Amino acid sequence: MARIKSIGVSGCAPEIMGIGPVSASQKALERADLSLNDIDLIELNEAFAAQSLAVIGELGLDTDKVNIEGGAIALGHPLGASGARITGKAAQLMQKNGAENALATLCVGGGMGMATVLERV
Template identity: 60%
Template sequence: PVAAIPKALKKAGLTLNDIDLIELNEAFAAQSLAVIRSLELDESKVNVNGGAIALGHPLGCTGAKLTTQLIYEMGRRKSKYGMVTMCIGGGMGAAAVFENLQN
C-alpha cells in the first residue's frame, strides 16, 4: 500500500496529518513495519485495536473487516477521517479514505 496511500490522499485532497485513524492490513509484521517506516506513519494511529496478527486474517474479507473496524472506531472517537489500506498479491496495494459525516 505504500504507493496506494499517497494516491488515495491526493484524490481526497488530504494529507497524512488529516487522517485520525489507519487500519493497515498486516499479513506479516515485516510488511507492516516497512509501510509504517516508508510513509512515516504515526504508530499511535495505526491498528489501534490490534491488527491481523493479533485478531486474525479472514481470507477473502480483509477489506470489509478493516473498513468495519475503522468505521466503528471513528464513531467511538468522533474522528473526522480514517484510512483503510491493504496489500494485495503480486506487490499491489489498495487504500481508501473515509470521512465521518456525523461530526
C-alpha cells in the same frame, strides 16, 4: 457511520508485494485532497509484521494512530474478507473515537496495494 471519500490502487514488483499500500495511500490521500496529518486513525492490513513495519516506515506513520485496537495479527486475517474487516473496523473506530478521517489499506499478493480514505458522517 462513514463514507468512502477516495480510493487509491497501485502495483509494485511481486517480490516486494507488501509495500503496495504506500503508493496506494499516497494516491488516495491526493484524491481526497488530504495529507497524513489530516488522518485520525489508520487501519493497516498486517499480512505479517515486517510488511506492516515497512509501510509504517515508508509513509512515516504515527504509530499511535495505527491499528489502535490491534491488527490482523491479533484479530485475524480472513482471506477474501480482509478489506471488509479493515474498512468496517475503521468506520467503527471513527464513531467510537470521534475521528473525522481514516485510512484503511491492503497489500495483496502479487504486488497490488489498495487504500481507502473514509470520512465520518
